[in-house]
Amino acid sequence: MRVEYINPFVESAYNVLKEVLSVEIVRGELYLKSTSMPVLGVAAIIGLAGDVEGRVLFDMSKVTAIQIASAMLQSMEMEPIEELNDMGKATITELANMITGQAVTKLHNLGFKFDLTPPAIFTGDNMEIADTGVEALIVPMDLPFGKIEINVAIRERN
């Protein structure tokens, strides 16, 4: 993945999570992966198009997702959720959208033109994701609620 793309994603993930959740966040070591990998239980996915092609995947366990969604809802003075209902899913999707949106804005300022696709969310047990033909950058983020893995797979259109 192009070096210039890395920081915008790492920074915006860190900033957005910190801002909306108001908790301490520890960024793990970044690494690369290109084989199939397990999905923790809830995965929000956003496609990217434009100068590049690829996608960003936000991967977390169901428990983490419920806690994050609850924390976000409570910060807006809404009821927390007990299970991952429509509201919870919409909240996680929105979080993914905010992070990706901010990253893309940063990239735009650097002169790279990206478009986003509407986010989608997958939930289930024992899921796996395989990308053939594109290498993924993994940005692990440790939160008090558990960990979120941000999985960015982008390649240049050539």
Add this chain to the structure above:
Amino acid sequence: MSNTSEAVDRTQGGEQIREAKQRLGGLHQHQLQEQDDIETVDYKMVTFSLGGKDYGIDILKIKEIAKFAAFTYVPNAPPFVSGVYNLRGDIISIIDLRVMFNLPAQRKAEGSPEDGLILRLDELMIGVVVDSIDKVVGIVSSRIQPPHPIFGDVNIKYISGVVEKDGRLYIILDVDRIFAKDESAPDEPEPLTAAVASKDSGLSPYQESPEVPTSQGAAGKNEEELDLDFIREGLVTFKGFYPDEVSSTWLHRRYPEWRAERKQLGTEVQLTGEEDAEEFLRTFYSPYSGRFWGEDYVEGVKALLPEEMPKNISVWNPGCGKGYETYSLATVLRMRYPDHILKIWAGDKDLLNISTAPNLVFGADIIPTLYEPYLVEAKNGFAFSSQIKDAILFEYHDVANTNAVPNVDIIMARDLISFLPPKQQALVLNEFSDKTSSGALLILGQNEYVSETLGWQHVGSAIVNAYRKL
């Protein structure tokens, strides 16, 4: 009325028939004269130009000649797909051959139609966009000559032959090949799998290497073998260095030296830690590792560059580290081919190193003067000007993973393969063969060798170790 007119006709008729007979007779004679040329024409092709050269496609493959306007863009399609087109109710895909073969395209005014051909391949109809359609040319199929790499703007496997007609050279494209599915698979070099297999069967490179000193007795050799095994293990453990496929020759050359050095110091031959391993590898690293190339290396690389290069030069530089060698190579290519379009894919899996590469700033003291025309002053020193910078795309990339690098003309991978586990070494070498066509240049580390059975011929000099694809 009718009678008189018939009468007139009849009187004139005689003359007309005579005239016609004469004409026919003339034609017949004319035909006889040309028969030798015409009768043997057994192959017709539609000719067109792409990037200033003449090409042809077998007329039997062509449904019609068309002008395309207003394609429908298809998102996420490969870049050479211009879009889809509605041909009287049939939807066909339009491929831009110039993009497909990386040829410069003539710019047409916005909205003006593109020249193209509609091909019929088995059941499939495909439209192709070209610069301009020329004409239909009939030729004698026995005059078609096999393709030669020198015409190679287009990958040679897509060319079915070359033919000369009326002083023009036409390159005949093999459209079945171009649009066939998975055509690249048979091109994989077989020898590599053989090489891997031999390794799996337990033959160590040590046994294969001809450079093992044989002057000593069997007992001495055994001890040496043991030593080498330990050293090999030490290199793997301490430095992640695998002296297998490409660097086993070097290992055997280095070993006697190393033993002499250690004897002199009175220390053990074994590698006891990272320091020892680093010391052992001291003579392995290529010249100018982690620095800008000096004049001798620059001249050495320049001497290897071919006279003829495609207009768009693509280069792959995996394991580029902080980017010093990438910038050096970019500068050499810019000097050598000032008017070509240059694109270098450079990657490294060390995040810290690669992160600094795109905005590398350095002091004037570490850069030789020959780079001066390509530098600009930066905040804390110098940086490369945009004509060099814009040609390079630095990626955080592990060469063992899948990549999106297109076919390239030059690969530079100095001191990279030796630091990969044997399986990955084989995969990467395979990948190098896959991404290149005949004539491509491969620059390896000073002490790394690939066998000719993998399709690479050694062309390097004493300064630069390089191979050309056969």
